[in-house]
Every structure is written in structure tokens, then in C-alpha cells.
Amino acid sequence: MNPFPSYNSFAESALSGRYITNRHIESLLPSYNTTEVGKSEQQHPIYRIDWGTGHIKLLMWSQMHGNESTTTKALFDLLRYLSTHSAWSSKIQLRILPILNPDGAQLYTRVNANGIDLNRDAIDLSQAESRVLRSEFDDFSPDYAFNLHDQRSLFGVNGRPATVSLLAPSYDKSCRFNKTRTKAAALASAIHHHLQPFLRNQMGRFDDDFNPNCVGDAFQSAGVPTLLIEAGHYQEDYNREKTREYIFYAYLAAIEEIVSAKPNDLKGYHAIPENEKIFFDILLKNVKYYENSVEKVGDIGINYQEKLSTDKVVFKPVFAAAGDLKKWRGHKVPFCDNLMPINFQIEESAQKVLNMLKF
Numbered sequence: 001m002n003p004f005p006s007y008n009s010f011a012e013s014a015l016s017g018r019y020i021t022n023r024h025i026e027s028l029l030p031s032y033n034t035t036e037v038g039k040s041e042q043q044h045p046i047y048r049i050d051w052g053t054g055h056i057k058l059l060m061w062s063q064m065h066g067n068e069s070t071t072t073k074a075l076f077d078l079l080r081y082l083s084t085h086s087a088w089s090s091k092i093q094l095r096i097l098p099i100l101n102p103d104g105a106q107l108y109t110r111v112n113a114n115g116i117d118l119n120r121d122a123i124d125l126s127q128a129e130s131r132v133l134r135s136e137f138d139d140f141s142p143d144y145a146f147n148l149h150d151q152r153s154l155f156g157v158n159g160r161p162a163t164v165s166l167l168a169p170s171y172d173k174s175c176r177f178n179k180t181r182t183k184a185a186a187l188a189s190a191i192h193h194h195l196q197p198f199l200r201n202q203m204g205r206f207d208d209d210f211n212p213n214c215v216g217d218a219f220q221s222a223g224v225p226t227l228l229i230e231a232g233h234y235q236e237d238y239n240r241e242k243t244r245e246y247i248f249y250a251y252l253a254a255i256e257e258i259v260s261a262k263p264n265d266l267k268g269y270h271a272i273p274e275n276e277k278i279f280f281d282i283l284l285k286n287v288k289y290y291e292n293s294v295e296k297v298g299d300i301g302i303n304y305q306e307k308l309s310t311d312k313v314v315f316k317p318v319f320a321a322a323g324d325l326k327k328w329r330g331h332k333v334p335f336c337d338n339l340m341p342i343n344f345q346i347e348e349s350a351q352k353v354l355n356m357l358k359f
């Protein structure tokens with residue numbers, strides 16, 4: 001795994017940006033062993049791609065949250081890589097559901113068409129998409145499961161953006177490590193180790209509160225090592241193309257760990273720092289502002305809201321918080337201190353304020 005293969009020669013150029021739907025992947029599917037395994041609540045197809053004939057079975061699903069497409073893009077990069085690197089095909093068997101929530105993908109929402117968060121539906125299985133995933137899980141009986149997501153840009157680690165976050169979810173309330181969870185933790189540890197030279201201090205570990213309604217927790221409880229991978233923010237990369245590259249490397253690192261059958265090392269997992277909510281997209285420091293007609297001096301946090309606009313995701317700045325935000329950081333911190341106070345009503349649009357700052 002060292003050095004990593006040249007990423008650009010494998011990246012799937014047909015996919016880019018944040019808006020990825022069935023329509024975007026359908027032209028790619030004929031290149032792979034694809035099966036339609038079910039329909040969404042709005043009767044859109046849910047596809048599965050199979051690769052490899054080995055004895056170790058890996059189930060991977062992406063876009064269970066419809067607007068979380070980075071891991072999907074990286075899955076197609078992985079498939080392109082595998083089509084020219086067949087060494088693993090006799091060792092592993094991949095079963096991939098690239099877009100589990102095609103309705104949410106189309107609407108660019110986290111939830112499905114009925115407003116249900118599929119990652120809180122593991123017990124009820126109230127939605128068609130949840131039932132498709134569960135039946136694939138039961139039918140395939142994987143040795144490893146990969147639950148693939150995007151996280152918001154507010155997550156950081158070591159004061160830097162958390163570009164890749166990892167979690168071996170708990171299998172019960174004790175949050176202890178049994179054999180199953182230890183195997184999943186070893187994958188996280190391997191990814192962290194392999195990506196360190198490239199992504200130093202930008203990888204985090206999620207908190208492991210047990211929630212049996214979450215699919216990862218449910219699968220871990222069922223005895224299948226399950227790893228959550230969250231694609232996050234990388235500097236200036238709102239389209240998550242750089243992050244996508246790191247996720248691709250993460251997949252390779254995990255697969256290599258699986259086929260090399262190394263002893264499981266929990267220490268490496270605990271060494272991954274916990275991520276925290278510490279970022280605004282833009283942080284204005286020491287500005288004068290008015291809240292309910294009262295003049296105040298403090299910091300203003302602005303976040304981008306993602307909106308779908310004619311098949312593209314646009315980023316609209318909105319006020320998120322005001323006051324003493326010293327503990328917070330900004331992906332961008334434009335210069336504006338008390339020497340050059342900015343006066344604006346807090347109700348005014350964030351975009352107007354950014355225009356004032358010529359930002």
C-alpha cells in the first residue's frame with residue numbers, strides 16, 4: 001500500500017460535485033455486474049454491484065442519506081481501480097449498494113421520500129430502502145460491513161477539519177469491545193495508519209453511544225464487524241473531490257487490512273483522536289452587531305446551507321450563531337477586527353454582510 005497508486009488514473013470522471021443520483025450512475029452500471037435489488041418508496045430502482053469471487057465477503061452501502069454522495073463517488077473510483085487490479089478478486093467478494101436512498105438522492109435530502117432517516121430505521125424496517133438493505137445483509141451474510149456517509153463541515157479534529165471520520169459502532173450499551181467490534185476497529189486503525197502521511201491530523205473518531213436503531217450498531221450487534229466511514233470537509237473543497245480521493249484510499253487500506261489478516265490492534269483505534277463540533281464555515285471575529293436593537297460586540301458564525309438549484313448544489317451563507325465564539329474556528333476567517341468595525345443588523349442576510357466584507 002505504499003506508495004498509493006496514482007489516484008487520477010482511477011478517478012471516475014463521469015461523477016463530480018455533490019449532487020449524485022441514479023441518473024448520474026446509470027450510464028456507468030453496464031460496465032459492472034449490476035442487479036436491481038429493489039425499489040425505493042417512490043419506486044426508483046436500488047442497484048447492487050457485485051465484484052470478486054473470493055471467500056471474504058464485504059457489504060458496502062452508500063447514500064443511505066440521500067445528500068451524502070462523496071463515498072458514492074469514491075466507490076466508483078474503487079470499482080475502476082479494481083477492474084485493472086484483479087489480484088483481490090480471488091480473495092474478496094464485494095457487494096455494493098451505491099445509492100441506497102435514490103429518492104433522497106434526487107431531492108438532495110438526508111431523509112427518504114417519506115421524511116424518514118433510514119439510519120434510525122434498523123429495528124422498525126418501516127421503509128422499503130431499509131428492507132432492501134436488511135435483506136441484502138441477511139442474504140449475503142457478509143464478513144465485514146461498511147456504512148458510508150458524509151459529515152457536515154462543522155466537525156474538526158486537532159483544530160483542523162475532520163476530513164475522514166471513523167467509527168466501529170458499539171454492539172451494546174456497555175460500549176465494550178468484543179471480537180466483532182475489535183475487527184471493525186482494526187480496519188479504522190489501518191485506515192488511520194495508512195492515511196497519516198497524507199492526511200495528518202485530519203482524521204477523527206466518532207463517539208460510540210449505542211443506538212440500536214442505527215444500522216451500524218444493529219449489524220455490529222448481529223456479529224458482523226461494521227465500520228462507519230464519514231467523508232468530511234477538506235480545506236476549500238466544498239465539492240468534496242479531494243475528500244473523495246482520501247475516501248478511495250481509505251477503502252484500499254481497509255481491503256488490504258482484510259486480505260492480509262493481520263492481528264487486530266485496538267491500541268491504534270483508541271489513538272485516533274475524537275472529532276468534535278468546532279467549525280463554522282465562516283467566522284467573523286470581533287464585529288459590532290445588533291441583536292434585538294441592542295448593540296453588541298462579538299463573533300459571528302456563518303454556515304453554508306446546501307440548496308439544490310437546477311441539478312446543482314449551491315451554498316447559501318446563513319447566520320448560525322453570535323456572541324463569544326472564542327472556542328470555535330472558521331474554515332474561513334476574514335479579517336475584520338475592532339479597528340474596522342462592521343455594523344449590521346443580525347437579521348440582515350449573511351450574504352449581504354459577506355458582500356460588505358468584499359468576501
Ligand SMILES: [Zn+2]
Nearest residue numbers: 065068149150
Ligand atoms: Zn449520513
